[in-house]
Amino acid sequence: MEKKREPGDPVDCRAASRLLSAAYERKLSPMESQALTYHLDRCFMCRNFDSQLKFLHAASERFRSGDE
Amino acid sequence: MTDPRFAEIEGHRPYLVRYALGQLRDGQLAEEAVQECLVAALESLPSFGGKSSLRTWLTSILRFKVIDLQRRAMSERAHVELTDFAAESGEEGWLDDLFDETGHWRQPPQAWADPEAAFEQRRFWEAFEGCLDRLPAAGGRVFFKREIAGDDTETICKDEGITASNCWVILHRARLQLRACLEKNWFGKEARAG
Numbered sequence: 001m002e003k004k005r006e007p008g009d010p011v012d013c014r015a016a017s018r019l020l021s022a023a024y025e026r027k028l029s030p031m032e033s034q035a036l037t038y039h040l041d042r043c044f045m046c047r048n049f050d051s052q053l054k055f056l057h058a059a060s061e062r063f064r065s066g067d068e
Numbered sequence: 069m070t071d072p073r074f075a076e077i078e079g080h081r082p083y084l085v086r087y088a089l090g091q092l093r094d095g096q097l098a099e100e101a102v103q104e105c106l107v108a109a110l111e112s113l114p115s116f117g118g119k120s121s122l123r124t125w126l127t128s129i130l131r132f133k134v135i136d137l138q139r140r141a142m143s144e145r146a147h148v149e150l151t152d153f154a155a156e157s158g159e160e161g162w163l164d165d166l167f168d169e170t171g172h173w174r175q176p177p178q179a180w181a182d183p184e185a186a187f188e189q190r191r192f193w194e195a196f197e198g199c200l201d202r203l204p205a206a207g208g209r210v211f212f213k214r215e216i217a218g219d220d221t222e223t224i225c226k227d228e229g230i231t232a233s234n235c236w237v238i239l240h241r242a243r244l245q246l247r248a249c250l251e252k253n254w255f256g257k258e259a260r261a262g
Contacts, residue, residue, distance in 0.1 A: 014163060014166075021236070022240070024239070025214075025236055026232075045177055048180075049173075049177040049247065051179070051183075055183045056243060056250075061218075063193070064123070064216045066124070
Protein backbone atom coordinates (compact mmCIF):
# COMPACT_ATOMS: atom_id res chain seq x y z
CA MET A 1 0.00 0.00 0.00
CA GLU A 2 3.04 2.26 0.38
CA LYS A 3 3.26 3.81 -3.04
CA LYS A 4 6.11 5.81 -4.45
CA ARG A 5 5.61 9.03 -6.26
CA GLU A 6 4.31 8.11 -9.70
CA PRO A 7 6.40 9.17 -12.65
CA GLY A 8 4.75 12.36 -13.87
CA ASP A 9 3.38 13.23 -10.44
CA PRO A 10 4.93 16.63 -9.74
CA VAL A 11 4.44 16.49 -5.97
CA ASP A 12 4.78 13.96 -3.19
CA CYS A 13 2.50 13.73 -0.14
CA ARG A 14 4.72 16.01 1.88
CA ALA A 15 4.47 18.79 -0.72
CA ALA A 16 0.78 18.10 -1.33
CA SER A 17 0.01 18.53 2.37
CA ARG A 18 1.81 21.87 2.29
CA LEU A 19 -0.24 23.04 -0.70
CA LEU A 20 -3.50 21.84 0.83
CA SER A 21 -2.79 23.89 3.95
CA ALA A 22 -1.55 26.90 1.96
CA ALA A 23 -4.78 26.96 -0.01
CA TYR A 24 -6.48 28.23 3.16
CA GLU A 25 -4.09 31.19 3.30
CA ARG A 26 -3.52 32.23 -0.29
CA LYS A 27 -4.59 31.53 -3.83
CA LEU A 28 -2.52 28.74 -5.31
CA SER A 29 -0.84 29.44 -8.63
CA PRO A 30 -2.27 27.59 -11.66
CA MET A 31 0.79 25.34 -11.67
CA GLU A 32 0.36 24.52 -8.00
CA SER A 33 -3.34 23.79 -8.41
CA GLN A 34 -2.69 21.56 -11.37
CA ALA A 35 0.03 19.65 -9.57
CA LEU A 36 -2.16 19.23 -6.51
CA THR A 37 -5.15 18.00 -8.52
CA TYR A 38 -2.96 15.48 -10.32
CA HIS A 39 -1.67 14.16 -7.02
CA LEU A 40 -5.07 14.06 -5.29
CA ASP A 41 -6.57 12.10 -8.15
CA ARG A 42 -4.08 9.36 -7.42
CA CYS A 43 -3.62 9.48 -3.65
CA PHE A 44 -6.43 8.56 -1.27
CA MET A 45 -4.28 9.39 1.78
CA CYS A 46 -3.99 13.02 0.71
CA ARG A 47 -7.67 13.06 -0.18
CA ASN A 48 -8.31 12.00 3.41
CA PHE A 49 -6.06 14.80 4.62
CA ASP A 50 -7.95 17.25 2.41
CA SER A 51 -11.24 16.18 4.02
CA GLN A 52 -9.71 16.45 7.46
CA LEU A 53 -8.61 20.03 6.82
CA LYS A 54 -12.14 20.89 5.76
CA PHE A 55 -13.36 19.30 8.96
CA LEU A 56 -10.88 21.25 11.10
CA HIS A 57 -12.03 24.43 9.41
CA ALA A 58 -15.71 23.68 10.05
CA ALA A 59 -15.03 22.61 13.64
CA SER A 60 -13.12 25.85 14.29
CA GLU A 61 -16.00 27.89 12.99
CA ARG A 62 -18.42 26.12 15.30
CA PHE A 63 -16.06 26.55 18.18
CA ARG A 64 -15.93 30.30 17.53
CA SER A 65 -19.68 30.74 17.48
CA GLY A 66 -20.09 28.60 20.57
CA ASP A 67 -22.34 26.27 18.62
CA GLU A 68 -21.01 23.22 20.35
CA MET B 69 -33.76 37.63 40.28
CA THR B 70 -30.55 36.33 38.82
CA ASP B 71 -30.31 36.32 35.06
CA PRO B 72 -29.79 32.69 34.01
CA ARG B 73 -27.35 33.95 31.43
CA PHE B 74 -24.83 34.71 34.22
CA ALA B 75 -24.02 31.03 34.51
CA GLU B 76 -23.96 30.70 30.77
CA ILE B 77 -21.45 33.53 30.51
CA GLU B 78 -19.21 31.81 33.01
CA GLY B 79 -19.33 28.72 30.81
CA HIS B 80 -17.63 30.66 28.04
CA ARG B 81 -14.69 31.60 30.24
CA PRO B 82 -12.29 28.87 29.04
CA TYR B 83 -12.89 29.91 25.45
CA LEU B 84 -12.36 33.57 26.32
CA VAL B 85 -9.15 32.85 28.20
CA ARG B 86 -7.86 30.93 25.21
CA TYR B 87 -8.79 33.80 22.95
CA ALA B 88 -7.08 36.37 25.18
CA LEU B 89 -4.03 34.16 25.52
CA GLY B 90 -3.81 33.98 21.75
CA GLN B 91 -3.71 37.73 21.54
CA LEU B 92 -1.69 38.60 24.63
CA ARG B 93 0.66 35.64 25.13
CA ASP B 94 0.70 36.25 28.83
CA GLY B 95 -1.39 34.24 31.23
CA GLN B 96 -1.76 36.99 33.77
CA LEU B 97 -2.70 39.65 31.24
CA ALA B 98 -5.12 37.23 29.61
CA GLU B 99 -6.87 36.58 32.91
CA GLU B 100 -7.05 40.29 33.50
CA ALA B 101 -8.60 40.91 30.10
CA VAL B 102 -11.18 38.17 30.61
CA GLN B 103 -12.00 39.46 34.06
CA GLU B 104 -12.61 42.96 32.72
CA CYS B 105 -14.59 41.55 29.85
CA LEU B 106 -16.88 39.54 32.13
CA VAL B 107 -17.49 42.50 34.40
CA ALA B 108 -18.37 44.66 31.40
CA ALA B 109 -20.56 41.88 30.02
CA LEU B 110 -22.53 41.51 33.24
CA GLU B 111 -23.12 45.24 33.32
CA SER B 112 -24.43 45.42 29.78
CA LEU B 113 -26.20 42.06 29.71
CA PRO B 114 -29.65 43.67 29.92
CA SER B 115 -28.94 45.46 26.64
CA PHE B 116 -27.70 42.32 24.88
CA GLY B 117 -30.42 41.61 22.39
CA GLY B 118 -29.32 38.12 21.50
CA LYS B 119 -28.86 38.98 17.83
CA SER B 120 -25.48 37.30 17.80
CA SER B 121 -24.54 34.27 19.85
CA LEU B 122 -23.50 34.98 23.42
CA ARG B 123 -19.98 33.87 22.65
CA THR B 124 -19.67 36.19 19.66
CA TRP B 125 -20.91 39.07 21.78
CA LEU B 126 -18.48 38.27 24.62
CA THR B 127 -15.63 37.97 22.16
CA SER B 128 -16.34 41.39 20.74
CA ILE B 129 -16.17 42.90 24.23
CA LEU B 130 -13.01 40.96 24.94
CA ARG B 131 -11.41 42.30 21.78
CA PHE B 132 -11.56 45.85 23.13
CA LYS B 133 -10.21 44.82 26.52
CA VAL B 134 -7.35 43.02 24.83
CA ILE B 135 -6.46 46.03 22.71
CA ASP B 136 -6.43 48.21 25.83
CA LEU B 137 -4.14 45.83 27.65
CA GLN B 138 -1.91 45.42 24.62
CA ARG B 139 -1.39 49.17 24.52
CA ARG B 140 -0.56 49.23 28.19
CA ALA B 141 1.77 46.26 27.90
CA MET B 142 3.49 47.61 24.81
CA SER B 143 4.52 50.75 26.58
CA GLU B 144 6.03 48.67 29.37
CA ARG B 145 7.76 46.17 27.19
CA ALA B 146 9.75 47.47 24.26
CA HIS B 147 9.96 44.34 22.18
CA VAL B 148 8.10 41.13 21.69
CA GLU B 149 9.58 37.77 22.49
CA LEU B 150 10.11 35.86 19.27
CA THR B 151 12.18 32.91 20.35
CA ASP B 152 9.46 30.30 20.09
CA PHE B 153 9.01 31.05 16.41
CA ALA B 154 12.59 30.29 15.58
CA ALA B 155 12.10 26.81 16.96
CA GLU B 156 8.70 26.30 15.39
CA SER B 157 9.15 27.68 11.91
CA GLY B 158 12.88 27.92 11.29
CA GLU B 159 13.77 24.52 9.95
CA GLU B 160 11.70 21.78 8.49
CA GLY B 161 13.12 18.90 10.47
CA TRP B 162 9.72 18.39 12.07
CA LEU B 163 8.36 17.31 8.68
CA ASP B 164 10.70 14.32 8.74
CA ASP B 165 8.79 12.96 11.71
CA LEU B 166 5.63 12.95 9.63
CA PHE B 167 6.90 12.04 6.17
CA ASP B 168 9.52 9.49 5.15
CA GLU B 169 12.47 10.20 2.87
CA THR B 170 10.35 9.52 -0.23
CA GLY B 171 7.83 12.15 0.93
CA HIS B 172 5.12 9.70 1.99
CA TRP B 173 2.99 9.77 5.10
CA ARG B 174 4.44 7.79 7.96
CA GLN B 175 0.95 7.61 9.42
CA PRO B 176 -1.43 7.96 6.51
CA PRO B 177 -4.57 9.99 7.27
CA GLN B 178 -7.58 7.73 7.65
CA ALA B 179 -11.05 8.27 6.28
CA TRP B 180 -13.07 9.67 9.19
CA ALA B 181 -16.55 8.23 9.18
CA ASP B 182 -19.33 10.83 9.39
CA PRO B 183 -17.11 13.46 11.07
CA GLU B 184 -19.88 16.09 11.40
CA ALA B 185 -21.72 13.80 13.81
CA ALA B 186 -18.92 14.59 16.26
CA PHE B 187 -20.15 18.18 16.49
CA GLU B 188 -23.15 17.01 18.45
CA GLN B 189 -21.08 15.31 21.10
CA ARG B 190 -19.79 17.23 24.07
CA ARG B 191 -16.91 14.80 24.50
CA PHE B 192 -15.74 15.64 21.01
CA TRP B 193 -15.30 19.29 21.97
CA GLU B 194 -13.30 18.26 25.02
CA ALA B 195 -11.04 16.22 22.73
CA PHE B 196 -10.81 19.17 20.34
CA GLU B 197 -9.76 21.55 23.12
CA GLY B 198 -7.35 18.97 24.47
CA CYS B 199 -5.69 18.77 21.06
CA LEU B 200 -5.54 22.57 20.78
CA ASP B 201 -3.80 22.64 24.16
CA ARG B 202 -1.21 20.17 23.00
CA LEU B 203 -0.07 22.32 20.08
CA PRO B 204 3.27 24.09 20.56
CA ALA B 205 2.82 27.65 21.89
CA ALA B 206 3.16 29.61 18.66
CA GLY B 207 1.28 26.98 16.67
CA GLY B 208 -1.65 26.99 19.04
CA ARG B 209 -1.81 30.74 19.09
CA VAL B 210 -1.56 31.25 15.33
CA PHE B 211 -4.02 28.45 14.58
CA PHE B 212 -6.46 29.92 17.07
CA LYS B 213 -6.20 33.40 15.59
CA ARG B 214 -6.49 32.19 12.02
CA GLU B 215 -9.10 29.45 12.17
CA ILE B 216 -11.08 30.18 15.29
CA ALA B 217 -10.89 33.94 15.77
CA GLY B 218 -10.89 34.25 11.97
CA ASP B 219 -8.20 36.94 11.75
CA ASP B 220 -6.56 37.40 8.36
CA THR B 221 -3.03 36.21 7.83
CA GLU B 222 -1.71 39.74 7.33
CA THR B 223 -2.96 40.90 10.73
CA ILE B 224 -1.56 37.81 12.41
CA CYS B 225 1.86 38.30 10.82
CA LYS B 226 1.95 41.91 11.93
CA ASP B 227 0.89 41.12 15.52
CA GLU B 228 3.28 38.23 15.84
CA GLY B 229 6.13 39.95 14.04
CA ILE B 230 6.61 37.09 11.57
CA THR B 231 6.68 36.80 7.79
CA ALA B 232 3.80 35.33 5.80
CA SER B 233 5.81 32.24 4.96
CA ASN B 234 6.63 31.70 8.67
CA CYS B 235 2.95 31.91 9.30
CA TRP B 236 2.11 29.33 6.62
CA VAL B 237 4.70 26.93 7.97
CA ILE B 238 3.33 27.30 11.50
CA LEU B 239 -0.24 26.72 10.29
CA HIS B 240 0.75 23.76 8.14
CA ARG B 241 2.41 22.18 11.11
CA ALA B 242 -0.44 22.97 13.50
CA ARG B 243 -3.00 21.44 11.13
CA LEU B 244 -0.95 18.28 10.73
CA GLN B 245 -0.59 17.98 14.49
CA LEU B 246 -4.26 18.63 15.13
CA ARG B 247 -5.44 16.10 12.61
CA ALA B 248 -3.07 13.47 14.01
CA CYS B 249 -4.22 14.24 17.55
CA LEU B 250 -7.92 13.98 16.67
CA GLU B 251 -7.35 10.79 14.73
CA LYS B 252 -5.62 9.29 17.74
CA ASN B 253 -7.90 10.63 20.46
CA TRP B 254 -11.26 10.77 18.81
CA PHE B 255 -11.79 9.20 15.42
CA GLY B 256 -9.53 6.23 16.08
CA LYS B 257 -11.35 5.48 19.31
CA GLU B 258 -14.80 5.94 17.83
CA ALA B 259 -13.93 3.65 14.95
CA ARG B 260 -12.73 0.96 17.35
CA ALA B 261 -15.76 1.35 19.56
CA GLY B 262 -18.03 0.62 16.69
